[in-house]
Amino acid sequence: MLIKIDQTSGRAVYLQIVDQVKHAVAVGKLAPDSRLPTIRQLAAELVINPNTIAKAYRQLESEGIVASRPGAGAFIVNTDSALSLAVRKKLMCELIDRLLVEAIHMNIDRPTLESWISECARKFNFELKKEIP
Amino acid sequence: MLIKIDQTSGRAVYLQIVDQVKHAVAVGKLAPDSRLPTIRQLAAELVINPNTIAKAYRQLESEGIVASRPGAGAFIVNTDSALSLAVRKKLMCELIDRLLVEAIHMNIDRPTLESWISECARKFNFELKKEIP
Amino acid sequence: MLIKIDQTSGRAVYLQIVDQVKHAVAVGKLAPDSRLPTIRQLAAELVINPNTIAKAYRQLESEGIVASRPGAGAFIVNTDSALSLAVRKKLMCELIDRLLVEAIHMNIDRPTLESWISECARKFNFELKKEIP
Amino acid sequence: MLIKIDQTSGRAVYLQIVDQVKHAVAVGKLAPDSRLPTIRQLAAELVINPNTIAKAYRQLESEGIVASRPGAGAFIVNTDSALSLAVRKKLMCELIDRLLVEAIHMNIDRPTLESWISECARKFNFELKKEIP
DNA sequence: GTGGTCTAGACCACC
DNA sequence: GTGGTCTAGACCACA
Known part of the structure; x- marks a missing residue:
């Protein structure tokens, strides 16, 4: 670590x-x-x-x-989320909103933002995450 | 307002x-x-x-x-961003990373996250933003 | 300090x-x-x-x-400027314009102004600044 | 006007x-x-x-x-400056100092700054100014 | 100890 | 009337 x-x-x-x-x-x-x-x-x-x-x-x-x-x-500890899906969605949407607001103010267009998200997700092996266990 | x-x-x-x-x-x-x-x-x-x-x-x-x-x-006012693209990418990737870390922690899978992003983006007319003019 | x-x-x-x-x-x-x-x-x-x-x-x-x-x-801290070159040029040209207007008003001719600029620049080691590394 | x-x-x-x-x-x-x-x-x-x-x-x-x-x-009215050369130099040097401080912080190198100054001066016909009358 | 935030209220420059 | 600056003093988060 x-x-x-x-x-x-x-x-x-x-x-x-x-x-x-x-x-x-x-x-x-x-x-x-x-x-x-x-x-x-x-x-x-x-x-x-x-x-x-x-x-x-x-x-x-x-x-x-x-x-x-x-x-x-x-x-x-095992970190499966205990929050209900609705609560999780609400929390995530706040973060997403802030991200989009910043993107718009920085004049980032949608495809560029998506490519950056994919790029970052690759670092986390995000696509694979749910299929390993 | x-x-x-x-x-x-x-x-x-x-x-x-x-x-x-x-x-x-x-x-x-x-x-x-x-x-x-x-x-x-x-x-x-x-x-x-x-x-x-x-x-x-x-x-x-x-x-x-x-x-x-x-x-x-x-x-x-509405002027274009004064920041260089590299700086904007760096700033955005920090936000994206934080978003993805939270998503993984909350056990949100990739397709769900993407659907939420699309949903939020719709609120901003984000898709259209760059194509209207 | x-x-x-x-x-x-x-x-x-x-x-x-x-x-x-x-x-x-x-x-x-x-x-x-x-x-x-x-x-x-x-x-x-x-x-x-x-x-x-x-x-x-x-x-x-x-x-x-x-x-x-x-x-x-x-x-x-000392990070490179986050502003794009175009923005930096715009900001600098505003300052330069103001300087030149004052110079003309004070009846300073160009060679005199240049010599004063060189003199001031020497105080900052401005000539050397970019060539040392 | x-x-x-x-x-x-x-x-x-x-x-x-x-x-x-x-x-x-x-x-x-x-x-x-x-x-x-x-x-x-x-x-x-x-x-x-x-x-x-x-x-x-x-x-x-x-x-x-x-x-x-x-x-x-x-x-x-006719605008020939009434200030002594020493006073004019002091005033100008304050402006020049501020210009140079900004240039250094914006990572503008000396030749670039000089080219911008020349560019701005051209707008004013600064070189010619003293020879016309 | 440090800086960050907020309140309350003063005075000034600008329109 | 507007916002900008400065003062005085409170409370909080961080190291």
Whole structure:
């Protein structure tokens, strides 16, 4: 598990960690039950405050992505979504809306946007994801 | 122009205004040259501080979406994006990545996601946008 | 980093700060990754309101010159311009036009103006800037 | 004498008028003793408030560029600069500095900047200016 | 400790 | 009347 922090990105450090763990799970780099680095270990590696790591793990736990077992560490749990399809659609549509608004303001036409989406999806093996298990 | 603020959303009030104005412009509800509500008027209507509205308008101005004219008001402008294509692609891909990560986490498969994107795009007349002129 | 404010200059205080930071970066006095004074510290030093400093830093951030990190401070970044060449040319030509109009009004002839430009450019090591790497 | 107002430029309307009159004088389009349009006439033509025109003319008068003769209108006066060379150099160098700072931040190299300056100067017949009279 | 947001209210320039 | 700037001081999120 490799995490990279961009101190100049404007995004809070703990959110960068959350994003990257979610990303790793999404692409299958972190399988269910795999163990995350300890807080101290990761804090030393990234040279940032352990509180920041702890906050990221807490956030991931509250989203149901990892489970902390005291004394044992933090583990990835199976992440099948518990939300109803309607709720998931509502959440996704908010993100999609924001994406489209930005695309329109940046003068990106539809085919270009679609090609970029495909390009990004390829990085995640998104097409295959549902057929592996 | 109707703007609604959710004080409990966690998103900064001024950003909610920015989002909604951009959205309205994107869907064509606010045409170029149309006048935004005055700062004081909107502040009274939403029961928030005029400075907060001013901040939102300033943000929109810095993004090239509105122009504020002291003594006259704030107006929608519509210039092509000043950013180079490479920069726009980078910015969009960040948004796309975030979208895809969430989709995977929520167990949304690719065809479902695409259908939702199409559905949202229809709201914006996105398909037509570039072909009318 | 030394900043001087002229309360009688007519130019907004926050813009004077922006100007001076940009100037310092341009001449190499502020290298990438160097930290700016904290908002409160500079506010105390210049005897102005912290919000005014914050506004200047926000402006610099929106121009891509500094990055503010809550809890850490504000730092100089150095990325290439995000603007397309055409936009940059348009912006520069506005400045050049204003310069030439003033020069003509002041009865400055072309060779004199050019010599002054060269003189000023020398202060910035402008000739060398692009050839060192 | 043609004046164009850009309501979206961010620059105050009366200053745009001042700029353009100065510009016209600079390039020789407005010769000394030529008469400016009346305030009412120009206000009707540009569809803006007569006060705004009046303010522009007052500004031009205070800079010694036009003279208002009550009942007769406003006229261009001879505009040889009365400032000492040292003062003019100081003023110009401030403008030049700002130009160079922007150029450096926009990653414009020296030859490109010079070519743009030449291009703009050509619009003003700047090379010829001193030899015509 | 840091910066970010919001409020409240002042004064100014512009139209 | 409009928006722009600045001050003063509160509260929050981040490190």
